[in-house]
Amino acid sequence: MGKGMFSVSEKQQVCQLFFVQVLLIVLMGALMTYGPEADANLPKNHTGDHGQKHVKKPDPLRVYPNIHVMIWIGFGFLMTFLRRYGQSAIGLTFLLGAILVQVAMICEGVAHIQKSSTSYLSLKSLLSADVAVATPLISMGALLGKTTYMQLVFMGILELIAFTVNKYVGEHLLMAVDAGDSMFVHAFGAYFGLAVSFVFGMKDKPKEHHLEGPSYNSDIFAMIGTVFLWLFWPSFNSAALEGDDQQRAIINTLLSISSGCVIAFATSALVSKDSKFNMVHVQNSTLAGGVAIGTAAGMMCKPVGALVVGALAGLLSVLGYKYLTPLIQKRLRIHDTCGVHNLHGMPGVLGGIFGALMAGLANEASYDYSLYEIFPARAPSSEAKLAEMRDNYGISAGLNRTAGEQAGYQLLVLAITVGIAIVSGLITGLMMRMSICGSISEEQKFDDEAHWELEEESSQESKVKEGTNCGGDQLPMAHI
Amino acid sequence: MGKGMFSVSEKQQVCQLFFVQVLLIVLMGALMTYGPEADANLPKNHTGDHGQKHVKKPDPLRVYPNIHVMIWIGFGFLMTFLRRYGQSAIGLTFLLGAILVQVAMICEGVAHIQKSSTSYLSLKSLLSADVAVATPLISMGALLGKTTYMQLVFMGILELIAFTVNKYVGEHLLMAVDAGDSMFVHAFGAYFGLAVSFVFGMKDKPKEHHLEGPSYNSDIFAMIGTVFLWLFWPSFNSAALEGDDQQRAIINTLLSISSGCVIAFATSALVSKDSKFNMVHVQNSTLAGGVAIGTAAGMMCKPVGALVVGALAGLLSVLGYKYLTPLIQKRLRIHDTCGVHNLHGMPGVLGGIFGALMAGLANEASYDYSLYEIFPARAPSSEAKLAEMRDNYGISAGLNRTAGEQAGYQLLVLAITVGIAIVSGLITGLMMRMSICGSISEEQKFDDEAHWELEEESSQESKVKEGTNCGGDQLPMAHI
Amino acid sequence: MGKGMFSVSEKQQVCQLFFVQVLLIVLMGALMTYGPEADANLPKNHTGDHGQKHVKKPDPLRVYPNIHVMIWIGFGFLMTFLRRYGQSAIGLTFLLGAILVQVAMICEGVAHIQKSSTSYLSLKSLLSADVAVATPLISMGALLGKTTYMQLVFMGILELIAFTVNKYVGEHLLMAVDAGDSMFVHAFGAYFGLAVSFVFGMKDKPKEHHLEGPSYNSDIFAMIGTVFLWLFWPSFNSAALEGDDQQRAIINTLLSISSGCVIAFATSALVSKDSKFNMVHVQNSTLAGGVAIGTAAGMMCKPVGALVVGALAGLLSVLGYKYLTPLIQKRLRIHDTCGVHNLHGMPGVLGGIFGALMAGLANEASYDYSLYEIFPARAPSSEAKLAEMRDNYGISAGLNRTAGEQAGYQLLVLAITVGIAIVSGLITGLMMRMSICGSISEEQKFDDEAHWELEEESSQESKVKEGTNCGGDQLPMAHI
Known part of the structure; x- marks a missing residue:
């Protein structure tokens, strides 16, 4: 992989894809094993696992299938x-997801190895892996139609490594709270993808492309994705x-994403001529409320x-699509196919700031002892204060942070996240441009022909020949 | 909102949409708070909440996501x-759902305020709100393609108020049982929508419209909805x-909706020339068994x-599409775009009657003490009889109703439901026609152009110009 | 049904469809009742049902909706x-599923009647019925586009009977383990369908058909199915x-289906000219890893x-599509529309073999006493050894099998499964060809016209007449 400065053939990309999966099998074989809850050999571990007082048993199976649907559908x-x-x-989301969910398990396993010397697979780690996979898929949105599949795979692997490091720093070392991953997933994924796109734009200035637009049916297909994400x-x-x-x-999420959805519709009509809705806004900005909360x-x-906060996110997102995206493309040469800056970037930052604000307002009066469950760093560090809470509520020693300190750390982690995303994205982009994994020419952009054997062509052609005089050099209609 | 008897501009509709969301924020801020199960500040309440004997804890998270999928997808x-x-x-289901789920929470909150002086949000109230939202979406089916989005929003808000009143009367005051909401949601939504459509038909006689039909792909898209609803x-x-x-x-529901599905297919082939299936029947009547049970x-x-009962509903529904809908349109000038009368109206009434029949047959021999859980009004009112049941099974005092009385109340509530639906629908329809929220002209009907910036147009046109001589004034094919 | 050796009219098929549903109602009425967990009349049974030690209560509601989505969507x-x-x-999956889920409940009920003299319906039996329904739907894949709907219904009913017998023999009598039904569902369904297709091919040699191919949008619709199955x-x-x-x-399944997905993509690109992906492979072979595990x-x-094992299955499946399917069609005259041999047949056999291998390697060192839960036939048969295990872990007496014996039984059951599938499939195919249920002519193949009133035709025609000169005898574009 070292010095391939020349374009690789498609065959080489196929070999790389095989290689990646073989490597994953080797790594998984070397590093991972079933966690206690999934290990037939540990019946005692299994039944005695949850003996602690006040630990509510979560059942990941209740939400895991939903997350799974969000990622792939x-x-x-x-x-x-x-x-x-x-x-x-x-198709590429499918492929990328299947590879990266394995990569994410390994990354998470390695991050946890430091504690227990073995890496466990469990429903919880499957769930975390799904959430992690969302990050490179967000970045993919910024690059959609402009890369080979191996460029995306390569990007995804590097991004998950950076993601894991950043999340480890933010969550474990700096003890910031980010339940819905506004910062770790959304902001990170967006700014990483934009940084990669920036590197691509340094070489090829983004131009208008005749295939960069929807068709009537493709807009409805996209709504399958939007609505399942929203739900x-x-x-x-x-x-x-x-x-x-x-x-x-x-x-909170239902409320935020609902008001965000309504305001996104309203703003879409507000900024359009004729006060009509715009499908791009409806497909994307309606989700911003979920990111921001x-x-x-x-x-x-x-x-x-x-x-x-949901309403603000919906507003911000549509305005971003309307005014900011064209500006960023023109001035910074950052082309953002899906507008991830408007759906994940800005709402993610808004979410991080809102979280810091809420953390700054949190006190024992409104949270009772739950305060120390939700913000573990705020728990007392001294044994004296801790004793009763630990015995009755299972709360561990913390860092004795004040509300203001916690808010400060939240903002610090937000800044670090955006920083790491941009820097690692720039580096990744430069590596992707070195054509280790091929590249897409201007004509191949936004065109399925670049990746797919389109079987229908021949049968279409024969039909066109049979009975019509309007075929010409026109694209067969059914393709549109 | 008082006297706007003239057509409002599109911009005004946008402002109304913003206004509605702002109003919802204000009301939610004034009225709603987290319920005990979602309140960090009430750890004791939380763990001690379910101390009662014989109260099985339901977990709304098991079914809530499925209901969520039904409403929006x-x-x-x-x-x-x-x-x-x-x-x-x-798109409009999406917008309407996002607004009305908030409205439904507030309505339900207000209905409950009378008991506890605060209104709680909980998973249970989210679930109830989803179910409530189905009601105006059913009515929307009767009006599909014939209204502005603000007319639908306006209708939905009024309908949810009427729905809440009716459900309160039927469920709490008259103590009718309606687990799957055949009456409160399906019959109510259908007859409300038909009443609105009747008012619309008074002004504009329903005519044939060249866009009121499916395309090959649109029929397949619709099956996504059908099958998820069925599932x-x-x-x-x-x-x-x-x-x-x-x-x-x-x-019961799986059995009923399965036999209803089969009979709907069979009846569809029976009434068609050439014994072929009809997509309208398959998309709708296959679900009637779910309503009727x-x-x-x-x-x-x-x-x-x-x-x-499922088989009967499937039969009734297809016959309704084939024979009754055209008649209603011709005679009563009620145009019913999706045929909600056949999917929700008649099967809902059938469901109400079947429920009354079953209630009339219910006795302690077949239900044991569960009888008083399922039909709380049938529980003894006298302390003497109640004591043992209350202590051992948590059954509360009832109204001492006989099976026949309960059946009578069931029918009474069905009649009241249809009555309130029609009256409130007529009033709502008259208010909608006052053009507070704009209106759709005959040419704009059933056309996405009325609500959407269709971005593809321009690029299509350029393509048509490039290479073909069959563009003419024809609609671009890909739109069909 | 006895002597109808001549082609039946479409009307007769409709009557058969009504007859089947009426028959199901009669059988269900005669045989089935609510199981104890769903019976209001058995409160004691209900609460005391799970009193046994070490019996973990499964909650079918957690996975049932997902299986439901797999079958129909x-x-x-x-x-x-x-x-x-x-x-x-x-549409036909919908119809077939709705009929066969009832048939499957009755079949399972009858199989269980031998033990308890009544047949219970419960969430568990609903779940089993869904799984069983997958079997004839797999067979339908081999025949897609070449049968009437009543041929499929007829086939499905016979197949479910054979399926129930085979599963009873394999699971209860020979005590083979097949958690994910690689053998009982996948291999059985595939070889049964191929046997039916073989019988069809004896009469009509499979030819190329101009409608046997995808369109751009139909390939995307198919991905809805693929991805939900995968998830x-x-x-x-x-x-x-x-x-x-x-x-x-x-x-295990997530890992296997992920690596299978990646290898299917890679192999698809490897065997294609230009190293591009093929939609047929991506829609099907990406799932082979799920079958094989x-x-x-x-x-x-x-x-x-x-x-x-997932990677092997992905590889095998794509190679099957590329090289084996054309060969089987040419040499054996077995036409396999969806390539079920590559998705369910070979991966199912691979799964059976892999299961036998794992069973042969299983020992108490790696499973502890769970060994006897997972492989009940390996539990000791003698009272002495069993006592402690039974008291502490609820393990029942087994057949004292060794690991090697269990592996042998696994392979035996695989062979029996394929054998019963082929024999019962051949018989069923011969009966289907007797035209009891009509048949599809060569021109009607792969064409919705055979089953559906396509409403759009007329409106399309009028539009074509209005403005264009390129209609001719060409198929309307929007149909493609």
Whole structure:
């Protein structure tokens, strides 16, 4: 992989794909084993596992299938909006997801190895892997139609490594809270993808492309993705939580994403000529409320707080599509096919800030001892204060942070996240441009022909020849 | 909103949409708070909440996501069957759902305020809100393609108020049982929508419209909605139940909707020339069995009872599409775009009657003490009889109703429901016609152009110009 | 049904369809009742039902909806890939599923009647019925586009009877383990369908057909099916398991189907000219890993074992599509529309063999006493050894099998399954050819016209007449 400075053939990409899967098998074989809950050999471990007092048993099977649908159906179909790139959108999401879910398990396993010397696979790690996979899929949105599949695979692997490092720093070392991953997934994925796109734009200035638009049916296919994402967003934001925190996250997310949806529709009509809705906004900005409530999903931000932050996100997102995206493309040469900056970038940052605000307002009066479950760093560090809480509520020693300190750390982690995303994205982009994994020419962009044997061609042609005089050099209609 | 007797501009509609969301934020802020199960501040309440004996804890998270899918994917895609109205079908369901789920929470909150002086949000109220939202979406089916989006929003808000009043009367005051909401949701939604459509028909006689039909692909999109509704109907009908009642409701609903599906197919072929299936019937009447078993879903109606009522509903529904809908349109000038009378109206009434029949047959021999859980009004009112049941099974004092009385109340509530639906629908229709919320002209009907910036147009046109001589004034093919 | 040796009219098929549903109502009425968990009349049974020690209560509601989605959305949309057969694919799956789920309940009921003299309906039997329905839907894949609907119904009923017998022999009498039904569902369904197709091919040599291919949109519709099947496969393979076995089955299946997906993509590009992906492979072979891990899903096959068997299945499946299917069609005259041999047949056999291998390697060192839960026939038969295990872990007496014996029985059951599938498939095929249920002519093949009133025709024609000169005798474009 070292010095391949020349374009690789398609055959080489195929070999790389085989190689990646073989490598994953080797790594998984070397590193991973069944966790205690999935190990037939540990019956005692299994039944005695949850003996601790006040630990509510979460059942990942309740939300896991929903997250699974979001990743493959949600992201996959959301990106089918281009008129000639639908098969690639759903197909490459499928391929990328299947590879990266394995990569994410290994990354998470390695991050946990430091503690227990073995890496466990469990429903919880499957769930975390799904959430992690969302990050490179967001970045893929910025690059949709402009890369080979191996470029995406390569990007995804590097991005998951950077993601794991950043999440480890933010969550474990700096003890920031980000239940719905507004920062770790959404902001990270968006700015990483934009950084890669920036590197691509340095070489080829983004131009208008005749295939970069929807068809009537592709816009409806995309709505399959949008609506499933919208529906299961409460599961996404509450996946890592339990008990009343989980219920609150579900309620907050539903409220935020609902008001965000309404305001996105309204703003879309407001900024368009003739006050009509725009499908791009409806497919994307309607989801911004789910991103923006992410960090604070489990906090006591009140129903009205959730509604307000969702509404702001919907507004911001549509305005971003309308005014900011063209500007960024023109000035910074950053082309953003799906507009991930508007759906994940800005709403993710908004979510991080809103989370910091809520963290700054959190006190024992409104949270009782749950405060120290939700913000573990705020728990007392001294043995004296801790004793009763630990015995009765299972709360561990913390860092004795004040509300203001916690808010500061939240903002710090947001800044670090965006920073790591941009830097690692730039580096990844430069490596992707070195053509290790091939590249897509201007004519191949946004075209399924680049990746797919389109079987229908021949039968179409024969039909056109048979009975009509309007074929010409025109694209067969059914392709549109 | 008082005297706007003239057509409003599109811009005004946008402002109304913003206004509605702002109003919802204000009301939610004033009225709603987290329920005890979602409140971090009430750890004792939380763990001690379920101390009562014999109260089986339901877990709404098991069925809630399924209901969620039914409302937005199910209803949304079911209505995409029109060839040029697919984006509006899925898009307006999306918008309407996002607004009305908030309205429904507030309505339910207000209805409950009378008891506890605060209104709680919980998973249970989210679930109830989803179910409530189905009602105006059913009415929307009767009006599909003939209204502005603000007319639908306006209708939905008024309808949810009427729905809440009716459900309160039927369920709390008259103590009728309607587990799967055959009456409260299906019959109510259908007759409300038909009443509105009647008012519309008074002004404009329904005519044939060249866009009121499917395309090959739109019929397949619609099947996404049909099949998801069909699949999750057992969750819908069992959502409000627990334990063995829930299991029975799932079994009954699966049986009823399966036999209804088969009979709908068979009847569709029976009434068509050439004995072929008709997509309209398959998309809609296959679901009638789910509606018809609704009221009795949790009752001991035996597997064979569920199969029979489902089969009847499938038969009735297809015959309705074939013979009754054209008649109603011609004679009563009620145009019913999706045929909600056949899917929700008649099967809903059938469900109400079947429920009354089953209630009339219910006795302690076949239900044991569960009789008083399922029909709370039948529980003894006198302390003497009640004591043992209350202590051992948690049964509360009832009204001492006989089986026949309960059956009578069931029929009374069915009649009241249809009555309130028609009256409130007529009033709402008259208010909608006052053009507060704009209106759709004959040419704009069933056309996405009325609501959407269709971005593809320009690129299509350029392509047509490039290479073909068959463009003419014909609609671009890909739109069909 | 006795002597109808001549082609039946369409009307007769309709009557047969009504007859089948009426028969099902009668049988269900005579045989089935609510199981104890769904019976209001058995409160004591209900609460005391799970009193046994060490019996983990499974909650079928957690996975049941996912399986439900797989059967109707998964299979239904997977088969929409043909350009003019999408409505039949989704519609006939719908009809067939609704009939056969009732048939499957009755078959299972009859199989259980031998033990308890009544047949119970419960969530568990609903779940089993869904799994059983997958079998004839797999066979339908081999015949897609070449049969009347009544031929499929007829086939499905006979197949479910054979399926029930085979499963009873394999699971109860020979005590083979097949958690994910690689053998009982996948291999059985595939070889049964191929046998039927063989009989059809004896009469009409399979020819090329101009409608036997995809369109751009039909390929995307099919991906809805593929991705939902892929997503919920872990639920399918773990549906019959509990506790750690279930968790392990979920993990193993996710790993196997992920690596299978990646290798299917890679192999697809490897065997194609230009190294491009092929939609047929991506729609089908990406799922082969889920089939191949089925039998061993709950076993301790290690993460690396699951990855390897999945990768092999993906490879095998694509090679099958590329090289074996054309050969089988040419030499054996077996036409296989969806290529079920490559998705279900070979991967199912691979799964059976892998399961036997894992069974042969299973010992108490790696499974502890779970060994006797997973392989009940390996439990000691003698009272002495059994006592402690039974008291502490609820393990019943077994057949004292060694690992090698269990492996041998696994292979025996695989052979019997394929044998029964082929023999019963041949017989069923011969009966289907007797035209009791009509037949499809060469011109009607792969064409929705055979089953559906296509309403759009007339409106299309009028439009074509209005404005264009390129209609001619060409198929309307929108149909493609």
